[in-house]
Amino acid sequence: xxxxxxxxxxxxxxxxxxLSIKNNKIRNAYFMDNRMTIELSEDIIKQxxxxxxxxxxxxxxxGNAEFTKAISKMMSQQLDLAILRNxxxxxxxxxxxxxxxxxKTADFLQSINNPTGARKLxxxxxxxxxxIFKVLKLDRFLDKLKEKIADTKADAFLQAFxxxxxxKSVGYDSKLHLNKQLDTExxxxxxxxxxxxxxxxxxxEKVEDKQSEELFMQxxxxxxxxxxxxxxAFHQTLEKNQIxxxxxxxxxxxxxxxxxSNIEFLEKQDAMKNKTLKDxxxxxxxxxxxxxxxxxxxxxxxxxxxEAQKLRxxxxxxxxxxxxxxxxxxxxxxxxxxxxGYQEFNYNNDRLKSQHQVxxxxxxxx
Amino acid sequence: xxxxxxxxxxxxxxxDHNKVSWVNKHLVIDLHEKAxxxxxxxxxxxxxxxxxxxxxxxxxxKDTKDVITKLDGGF
Numbered sequence: 001x002x003x004x005x006x007x008x009x010x011x012x013x014x015x016x017x018x019l020s021i022k023n024n025k026i027r028n029a030y031f032m033d034n035r036m037t038i039e040l041s042e043d044i045i046k047q048x049x050x051x052x053x054x055x056x057x058x059x060x061x062x063g064n065a066e067f068t069k070a071i072s073k074m075m076s077q078q079l080d081l082a083i084l085r086n087x088x089x090x091x092x093x094x095x096x097x098x099x100x101x102x103x104k105t106a107d108f109l110q111s112i113n114n115p116t117g118a119r120k121l122x123x124x125x126x127x128x129x130x131x132i133f134k135v136l137k138l139d140r141f142l143d144k145l146k147e148k149i150a151d152t153k154a155d156a157f158l159q160a161f162x163x164x165x166x167x168k169s170v171g172y173d174s175k176l177h178l179n180k181q182l183d184t185e186x187x188x189x190x191x192x193x194x195x196x197x198x199x200x201x202x203x204x205e206k207v208e209d210k211q212s213e214e215l216f217m218q219x220x221x222x223x224x225x226x227x228x229x230x231x232x233a234f235h236q237t238l239e240k241n242q243i244x245x246x247x248x249x250x251x252x253x254x255x256x257x258x259x260x261s262n263i264e265f266l267e268k269q270d271a272m273k274n275k276t277l278k279d280x281x282x283x284x285x286x287x288x289x290x291x292x293x294x295x296x297x298x299x300x301x302x303x304x305x306x307e308a309q310k311l312r313x314x315x316x317x318x319x320x321x322x323x324x325x326x327x328x329x330x331x332x333x334x335x336x337x338x339x340x341g342y343q344e345f346n347y348n349n350d351r352l353k354s355q356h357q358v359x360x361x362x363x364x365x366x
Numbered sequence: 367x368x369x370x371x372x373x374x375x376x377x378x379x380x381x382d383h384n385k386v387s388w389v390n391k392h393l394v395i396d397l398h399e400k401a402x403x404x405x406x407x408x409x410x411x412x413x414x415x416x417x418x419x420x421x422x423x424x425x426x427x428k429d430t431k432d433v434i435t436k437l438d439g440g441f
Contacts, residue, residue, distance in 0.1 A: 012388055065395050068383060072391035079389050094389075101387030118386060121433060122393035128429040129400055132422050 008048050012058040012071060013098040021045060031078055032090050038074045041066060047181050060181055063229050075099060083109065166217055169227045172235035182233050186225050190237040193219065200245075202238055275300045281317060289318050367408060367416075370423050374405040377427060380434045394437075397430055 005022035018030040019038070024045050029038040040048075044067050048056060061067040079100070082090035094100050095108040101118060112119055193199075193216045203209050213234055220230030246252070271282035280299045284292045293314075296302055302313060381398040383391040404426055407419035 065383070065398075069392045069395045072383075072388055072393075072395070076389045076392060099388040101390065118436065119390055119393075121436065122386070122390055122397075125430055125433045126393050126396050129397065129426055132425045132429070133400065135422075 006049075007054065008051075009055045010048070010058055010071070011055065012075075015093075015097050015099060017071065017074070019048070021049060024049075029074070031074060032093055034078060034081075034090070036074050036078060038070055040070055043183060043185070046184070051181065063226055064183075065226070079112070083112065162218065162221070163214075165227050166214055166231075169217075169231045172232060174239060177232045177236055178239060180232060180236065182229055182236065183225065185223070186220060186229060186233045187237060189220060189223060189225075190216065190230075190233040191241075193234075194237055194241065199238065200241070202235065274298055277301050277313065277317070284317075292318050367420065370408050370420055371405060373427055374401055374408065374423055377401045377430060377434055378405065380437050381430070382437070385437050394433075397433065400426065401430075 005020040005027045008019045008021060010017040010019065015032070017038075018028075019026055020028040024042055026038060026040060026045065029036045044061070044064065047061070051060070058067075058071065078090065079094055081087070082094065091108060100108075100112065111117060114120060197212055197215075199209075199212055201209075202213070213231070216234050217227060217230045220233070221227065225233075247255075268282060271279040274280060274283060274295065277299065280296055280302070284295050287295070296314070296317065302310060305313065378398060378401045381394055381401060383394040383398070386394050404419060404423045408416070408423055411419050
């Protein structure tokens with residue numbers, strides 16, 4: 001039991017709706033500085049209370065028809081009241097906000113009361129259709145419907161219509177929908193469904209997986225939930241199950257990185273024995289040529305080689321760092337290559353460069 | 367009857383509250399709910415009740431024609 005009521009703010013197009021909630025019931029509601037009556041179901045009140053912040057954007061309840069209807073009705077009452085009282089402060093606030101729509105002309109009141117405008121047309125249509133339902137005695141009608149609909153399968157046309165709605169439903173996007181607030185009953189329905197059907201992963205290419213998804217959407221529809229919400233609930237619950245079991249992709253990538261660095265460390269540790277040439281190349285990876293020579297002369301495989309082989313290895317693993325050598329190596333006698341040969345090659349290379357510069361200068365002078 | 371179901375299906379699709387401003391949303395939701403009830407009634411009722419539901423649907427579709435046209439074209 002709550003001792004004090006807690007205040008929550010719901011932002012609708014940047015206009016705040018203030019709600020005071022105590023013992024899961026709305027005590028007071030304020031909109032545009034006026035006290036209003038608003039009726040919300042316990043489910044929605046719970047969602048508001050469990051939201052991490054006391055300021056909530058109405059977009060969080062996007063797709064919840066009951067919430068939208070209650071808020072819209074309250075706003076509409078406020079607007080009607082302001083028109084009757086000729087409350088210019090509230091009317092100008094409505095005119096400035098995006099709550100009334102884009103069919104505003106210079107005269108705000110005239111545009112609202114325009115008989116061919118959106119508001120008048122909708123009000124008239126609702127009144128007319130109310131008469132139809134009064135003749136039908138709606139309450140009795142709905143009770144009979146509930147009896148008839150329970151556990152009956154839709155016919156071919158309705159199935160096709162349903163299929164069409166399923167295809168049009170939103171695609172699940174983990175970034176957008178993983179933390180989207182959904183009806184708790186729907187989430188429970190999804191988690192029970194996944195448990196009963198033993199579904200742990202979803203592959204959009206697999207026919208069985210698609211069938212399971214559709215089956216759940218049908219079940220959710222029969223329980224009065226929206227198609228989009230049902231699809232999001234299915235994938236959201238599946239992803240949350242996976243995260244609780246296997247962790248997030250980021251966690252797994254971090255783990256892989258950790259394993260990789262561990263393997264590299266172990267490989268280096270093993271290579272420290274300096275037995276084979278591979279060990280040598282692993283250990284001396286980031287070393288300068290001089291440091292490399294110090295390690296190479298202690299390498300077991302290198303020590304067991306004859307002189308010609310040793311020379312080739314030295315050329316391969318130490319002097320190869322200078323890329324231009326690859327280009328001109330074929331011109332040098334590798335059998336007698338030593339540090340002297342390397343210097344001679346550099347000397348020849350410099351001479352070629354200066355010769356080229358002289359030639360270019362001569363050409364330009366001519 | 368199939369035509370009625372098809373027309374009501376289209377009406378349900380067109381009566382989307384996202385197409386109107388906040389002060390008018392509850393009116394569109396009201397019409398959407400009525401259309402859904404009528405669709406279910408036409409599908410599930412029999413004999414006299416079915417005939418009543420069909421008549422009501424016809425009236426409903428006639429009354430909401432302007433709204434649906436406006437919603438399709440954008441208010």
